[in-house]
Each structure stands twice: as structure tokens, then as C-alpha cells.
Amino acid sequence: xxxxxxxxxGRTIVEKIWDEHLVHREAGKPDVLYIDLHLVHEVTSxxxxxxLRLSGRRVxxxxxxxxxxxxxxxxxxxxxxxxxPISKAQIxxxxxxxxxxxxxxxxxxxxxxxIVHVIGPELGLTQPGMTIVCGDSHTSTHGxxxxxxxxxxxxxxxxxxxxxxxxQSRPKTMAVNFVGxxxxxxxxxxxxxGVISEIGVGGGIGHVIEYRGEAITALSMEGRMTVCNMSIExxxxxxxxxxxxxxxxxxxxRPYAPSGSAWSEAVDFWRSLPSDKGSTYDEEVEIDAGSIxxxxxxxxxxGMSVQVTGSVPSPSEAADPSEASAMERxxxxxxxxxGTPIVDIPVDRxxxxxxxxxxxxxxxxxARVAAGHRLADSVKAMxxxxxxxxxxxxxxxxxxxxxxxxxxxxxEAGCSMCLGMNPDILEPGxxxxxxxxxxxxxxxxxxxxxxxxxxxxxxxxSIAGHFVDIRDWEYK
Amino acid sequence: xxAIRRVEGTMAPMPxxxxxxxxIIPKQFLKRIERSGFGPFAFYDWARTxxxxxxxxxxxxxxxxxxxxxxxTGPNFGCGSSREHAPWALQDRGFDAIxxxxxxxxxxxxxxxxGLVCVTLGQDEVSELIDISTSTPxxxxxxxxxxxxxxxxxxxxxxxxxxxxRECLLNGWDEIALTEHLDEEISGYEKRRRGYLPSAKAV
Ligand code: SF4
Numbered sequence: 249x250x251x252x253x254x255x256x257x258g259r260t261i262v263e264k265i266w267d268e269h270l271v272h273r274e275a276g277k278p279d280v281l282y283i284d285l286h287l288v289h290e291v292t293s294x295x296x297x298x299x300l301r302l303s304g305r306r307v308x309x310x311x312x313x314x315x316x317x318x319x320x321x322x323x324x325x326x327x328x329x330x331x332x333p334i335s336k337a338q339i340x341x342x343x344x345x346x347x348x349x350x351x352x353x354x355x356x357x358x359x360x361x362x363i364v365h366v367i368g369p370e371l372g373l374t375q376p377g378m379t380i381v382c383g384d385s386h387t388s389t390h391g392x393x394x395x396x397x398x399x400x401x402x403x404x405x406x407x408x409x410x411x412x413x414x415x416q417s418r419p420k421t422m423a424v425n426f427v428g429x430x431x432x433x434x435x436x437x438x439x440x441x442g443v444i445s446e447i448g449v450g451g452g453i454g455h456v457i458e459y460r461g462e463a464i465t466a467l468s469m470e471g472r473m474t475v476c477n478m479s480i481e482x483x484x485x486x487x488x489x490x491x492x493x494x495x496x497x498x499x500x501x502r503p504y505a506p507s508g509s510a511w512s513e514a515v516d517f518w519r520s521l522p523s524d525k526g527s528t529y530d531e532e533v534e535i536d537a538g539s540i541x542x543x544x545x546x547x548x549x550x551g552m553s554v555q556v557t558g559s560v561p562s563p564s565e566a567a568d569p570s571e572a573s574a575m576e577r578x579x580x581x582x583x584x585x586x587g588t589p590i591v592d593i594p595v596d597r598x599x600x601x602x603x604x605x606x607x608x609x610x611x612x613x614x615a616r617v618a619a620g621h622r623l624a625d626s627v628k629a630m631x632x633x634x635x636x637x638x639x640x641x642x643x644x645x646x647x648x649x650x651x652x653x654x655x656x657x658x659x660e661a662g663c664s665m666c667l668g669m670n671p672d673i674l675e676p677g678x679x680x681x682x683x684x685x686x687x688x689x690x691x692x693x694x695x696x697x698x699x700x701x702x703x704x705x706x707x708x709x710s711i712a713g714h715f716v717d718i719r720d721w722e723y724k
Numbered sequence: 725x726x727a728i729r730r731v732e733g734t735m736a737p738m739p740x741x742x743x744x745x746x747x748i749i750p751k752q753f754l755k756r757i758e759r760s761g762f763g764p765f766a767f768y769d770w771a772r773t774x775x776x777x778x779x780x781x782x783x784x785x786x787x788x789x790x791x792x793x794x795x796x797t798g799p800n801f802g803c804g805s806s807r808e809h810a811p812w813a814l815q816d817r818g819f820d821a822i823x824x825x826x827x828x829x830x831x832x833x834x835x836x837x838x839g840l841v842c843v844t845l846g847q848d849e850v851s852e853l854i855d856i857s858t859s860t861p862x863x864x865x866x867x868x869x870x871x872x873x874x875x876x877x878x879x880x881x882x883x884x885x886x887x888x889x890r891e892c893l894l895n896g897w898d899e900i901a902l903t904e905h906l907d908e909e910i911s912g913y914e915k916r917r918r919g920y921l922p923s924a925k926a927v
């Protein structure tokens with residue numbers, strides 16, 4: 249992305265947002281960008297606050313900084329004290345930091361609590377055209393609203409707390425153009441797993457991806473968030489989708505969304521954001537949406553996936569020896585034999601939740617699949633809403649009852665088994681169908697084996713006891 | 725941060741691609757609220773057998789690689805979570821530089837902030853270094869940030885490095901202080917920001 253392009257005729261949405269937030273530019277140096285929204289959680293912030301204290305700095309804009317506890321809080325009865333003393337220390341540290349620095353906090357008992365990437369949008373904090381950061385790689389989720397949102401490390405968290413700015417080199421841009429529409433039973437999760445399988449887990453490095461095309465604009469905001477969420481799994485710096493009527497409809501009336509005359513002023517600006525005709529990208533990728541079927545990962549990166557109709561691939565099909573050895577290692581870790589049909593793989597545990605698929609629409613879809621069924625005897629399954637508000641809404645719709653009747657555990661909101669920092673973990677050798685975003689070795693518990701799927705596919709697997717093609721499902 | 729001009733020492737080879745930050749520092753260690761002391765937990769699960777004993781197979785447990793300063797590894801190193809605990813752990817374990825064909829963006833940024841030098845070389849060059857450190861663990865490598873070169877016996881390669889990040893490392897600059905010098909510009913920007921943008925004050 250060249251500087252000239254940003255001054256010339258066609259600009260991409262990324263260039264527009266970048267230019268809008270430019271505080272300082274100097275030749276040979278990265279730009280200094282203003283950050284509109286900084287989300288903070290318990291895991292990546294303690295050392296940043298400590299840094300501020302040591303250097304005698306304050307938080308420049310506590311009013312643009314919002315904190316919640318999500319990563320290691322228990323998802324069981326919250327009226328009990330946190331039993332893990334180290335988790336408790338981390339939550340206590342966050343609470344004393346937000347007190348000391350005057351930051352708004354949605355704590356464990358607040359109805360607005362939840363996974364940072366679920367509550368930002370839900371509260372209307374996430375809006376088109378903004379710059380949003382968080383000490384968390386899945387900050388890319390917020391790109392669903394046409395915001396430039398990316399994960400940062402703790403040193404950068406400290407930088408933003410102190411200055412409300414971030415020093416950033418311009419990323420390259422990549423357009424992922426979906427051609428055609430997705431078929432029946434194919435979800436946002438399958439679209440993004442399809443993208444990652446196409447460009448690879450390192451294919452997005454250095455880029456911001458803009459997702460385009462009919463298969464994308466047809467998605468709800470929840471679906472768009474699922475897509476943008478997993479951008480980081482391709483190595484991309486961020487992912488975004490141009491805002492449109494679906495975006496505005498979602499936002500209108502939310503607590504932090506503009507209202508009255510500010511609303512129309514905002515919408516006018518938001519309508520100017522989509523990439524101009526004639527704007528160019530550093531890279532363009534075309535994906536045929538119609539060719540995508542429900543995906544299941546078989547390995548230990550989100551790129552190691554195959555359509556549910558397929559089988560576990562063989563290292564002999566690998567492009568080169570290093571890929572073959574990576575595949576062998578993954579198959580050994582996953583306890584899988586090449587050639588096994590995906591639908592023959594049994595599952596022990598099912599996790600429905602996370603910032604990828606823990607929103608209300610995800611729970612509705614999973615509940616539709618589970619309704620009237622019972623979990624397979626061999627399966628333990630849990631549903632962990634992405635936020636306390638999602639949980640409340642699901643309960644008001646009776647989804648909790650559908651899940652409980654089918655034999656699922658119904659939990660409090662948080663990250664839970666997505667990364668297993670709380671007691672929700674897999675045992676060594678246990679095999680899970682999970683709606684989260686990472687199937688890395690040990691991610692959900694040491695020796696645990698994770699298969700990433702959509703909420704519908706996860707619910708179906710929990711009932712059948714093995715993976716099934718959701719397109720063959722008998723809804724009751 | 726202290727200034728860094730050059731990293732010298734021996735290498736440790738980890739040729740796998742896509743080593744993610746969950747492997748570098750598993751989540752159970754993210755609950756610490758300090759910045760230091762993560763070294764003993766680097767690659768915790770890979771370094772141990774199923775019964776929790778230190779595994780003699782794991783490269784960093786082998787005596788010949790114990791004191792290595794430079795990690796040489798595969799593409800997309802540091803992918804996954806943004807946890808800065810990963811660079812902290814590698815640095816605390818004794819690494820001052822990492823050489824790979826490519827790095828995950830957030831990981832590389834994080835390393836830059838703490839003075840852990842990430843050097844991108846071509847896959848062939850990386851493979852050559854991996855071969856050298858596998859056959860001769862005592863081979864000395866020099867990563868020179870001033871000259872932008874990597875040398876090791878007859879091996880010689882040049883690399884590119886973001887100029888600003890390089891200046892920060894060479895001079896040991898505090899990036900926050902640099903941005904604080906822009907206070908007037910930041911305040912000016914704050915005055916012209918759109919009024920309806922979300923703020924805690926508004927609700
Ligand atoms: S749900 Fe998982 S991926 Fe999302 S923020 Fe929490 S731990 Fe990270």
C-alpha cells in the first residue's frame with residue numbers, strides 16, 4: 249500500500265481508516281495512529297499497568313479504555329469464590345488496576361461481562377471506521393463492522409494506555425473475493441476455514457484482509473464476526489468487511505452507539521467507508537463459495553482441514569518433505585490414521601462457545617440441531633455463552649432448556665475451554681469437536697485433541713458421537 | 725530497554741514450521757503477573773514426557789544446546805496468540821535472537837519491544853544454519869544489527885530489518901517516550917475527532 253495511493257483516486261477501506269487516524273507521519277518511520285477503543289482483559293494487562301506505575305505514567309484516555317474479565321474466570325457457579333488462587337490473583341490485580349487508573353470495568357458479576365470480542369460489538373462500542381486494539385490476537389473480530397481492529401502485545405498495551413496512540417507500519421492489503429453464494433448447511437465458520445485452507449496459516453502475514461462478495465454480504469453480523477475473528481489464523485494482521493445496512497441495523501439503539509442527530513451523521517460517514525471503485529490491493533484471492541462444504545480440521549493448525557465428506561489426508565500427498573513431516577507429527581498427536589473418513593471419527597467432548605462461535609446466533613443454530621435429541625452416551629458436552637448478555641438472551645428464548653434437555657452443560661460466560669485457563673480442559677487423549685478457533689497442540693488441555701467445526705456440526709457430533717455431515721441432519 | 729548492536733553465541737535448531745505461542749509458553753503460565761521468570765516454562769510441554777519428566781529428546785534439553793543464544797527455526801514462527809509472554813519466556817531462557825524464514829506479525833512486534841532480535845532469512849539460508857547447528861552445536865553465529873548480517877564460519881547472509889525498529893534496538897529507545905514527545909499533535913488530533921465516537925463518559 250503506497251502513500252500515493254492514499255492521496256489519489258481510489259482508496260480501500262483500510263486506507264481510509266488509516267488516513268482518518270493519522271496523528272503523525274515522518275519519512276522512514278512508521279505512522280503514529282490514534283486508537284479509538286482499547287479493550288483490556290486480565291491476562292495481557294498486568295505487566296502493562298505495572299510498567300505505567302514504574303515509569304510514573306497515567307492512562308491518557310481512561311474513557312476510551314474498557315476492561316473485562318474473560319480468560320480465566322470460572323464458568324461454573326459465580327457466587328462461589330474463584331478456587332484457583334493464581335487466577336484469583338490475576339482478577340484481583342485487574343480490579344485494583346482499573347480502580348487505580350479509573351477505567352470502566354465489566355467484572356465477573358456485571359451483566360455486561362463477557363469475552364472482549366463479544367461485548368465490544370454487543371454494547372455498540374465497536375463501530376465502523378474505528379481503530380480498535382486489545383492485547384488479544386482475535387481483536388480482528390471487530391473488523392466485521394468495517395473497523396481496523398488488531399491484536400497487540402503487552403508492551404503495546406502499555407503504549408496505548410500511556411498515549412492512546414500506536415506506532416504502526418502500513419500493512420499490505422489483501423482482498424478475499426467470494427464468488428457465488430454458500431450452499432445449504434455451510435456457515436461463516438466454513439467460509440473462513442475455507443479461506444485458511446486456501447491461503448495457508450502464514451498466507452496473511454503482513455496483510456489486512458478485506459472479505460468481499462455475495463457470500464459475505466449475505467451473512468449476519470454474527471457470521472461476519474466469525475469470519476473476521478479467524479483472520480489471525482491465516483497470519484493476517486486484521487480482517488474486515490465493509491459496513492452496510494446489516495451493520496447499521498445491528499448497531500442502532502445499542503448502548504454506546506450514536507443516537508439522534510449523531511446517528512445520521514455517523515451513518516453518513518460510515519457509508520463513505522467502503523473501498524472505492526478502482527482502489528487496488530496488494531493481493532487478491534478468489535474463492536468459489538459454492539465449492540465450500542462444512543469443514544472439519546484434522547490436524548494441529550487451523551489450516552489442516554478437510555471437508556466433512558472427505559477423509560484424513562496422507563503425508564504421502566504432501567507437497568514437500570517438510571510438509572510431510574509436519575503432517576506425520578500432527579497425525580500422531582491427533583491419534584488419526586490417514587484415509588479414515590471424517591464421519592468415522594468419534595468424539596468424546598464437545599465445546600460450543602468462544603469469541604468465534606459463542607454469540608446468540610451460534611447458540612440458536614446449535615440448539616436447532618440439538619432440539620429433541622440426546623447426547624451420545626460417550627459424549628460430554630458444554631455450551632458456554634460468549635457473554636452474560638448472550639446467556640440471558642438465550643435463556644429468555646429457552647435455548648438453555650433445549651441444551652440441558654439434550655444433556656449439555658449450560659455455563660456462565662467466558663473463554664472457558666477455548667484455551668482452558670480455567671478448569672474447563674480436555675484430558676490427555678480426549679477428542680473434542682470445538683467451535684473455537686485454535687487446534688494447536690495442548691490448546692484445550694495437554695494431550696487434548698481438538699477438531700474445529702461450526703456450531704451446527706459440533707452439536708450434531710455430540711448427538712451422533714462422531715462427526716456427521718450437517719446437510720444430512722434430521723431436525724426434530 | 726538496553727541497546728543491542730550484535731548477538732553472538734551458539735544456535736539451537738528447531739526446524740518445524742508454524743510453531744505457535746501456545747507451544748512457546750502454554751497457557752497455564754499466563755496467570756503470572758510479572759514480566760520475568762518465564763524462562764523455565766518455555767516449550768513446557770514439548771520439553772517433558774507424558775509423566776512430566778524432562779525429555780532428553782527435546783532439543784533445548786540437550787546439554788550441547790543448553791547455553792544457546794540464537795534460535796533457528798521454521799516459517800511463521802510465533803503464530804497464534806498475541807501473548808508477549810512468549811518473547812519473555814524465550815528471552816528469559818537465554819535467547820537474544822531468532823532466525824526464521826518468516827514470523828507472525830504480532831510476535832515479531834512484541835520481540836522488537838523487548839530487544840529480542842527477529843531475523844528473517846531465506847528458507848535455504850535457514851536450512852543451512854540448521855544443518856550447521858545440528859552437526860556442530862558449538863558453531864558460533866553472529867547476528868550484527870548494525871551491518872545487517874548473519875555470519876557463522878563460512879556462512880554469510882544479509883537481512884532486512886524495519887529501519888525504525890532497528891534504530892530503537894540500536895539505541896535502546898523507549899518507544900512510549902518517543903510518542904509522548906508528540907503530545908501536542910495528539911492533543912490536536914483529539915480536538916478534531918468525531919464527537920459521537922464511543923466513550924465511557926457518554927453512557
Ligand atoms: S474465546 Fe478463546 S480465542 Fe477468544 S479471546 Fe477467549 S481465549 Fe482468546
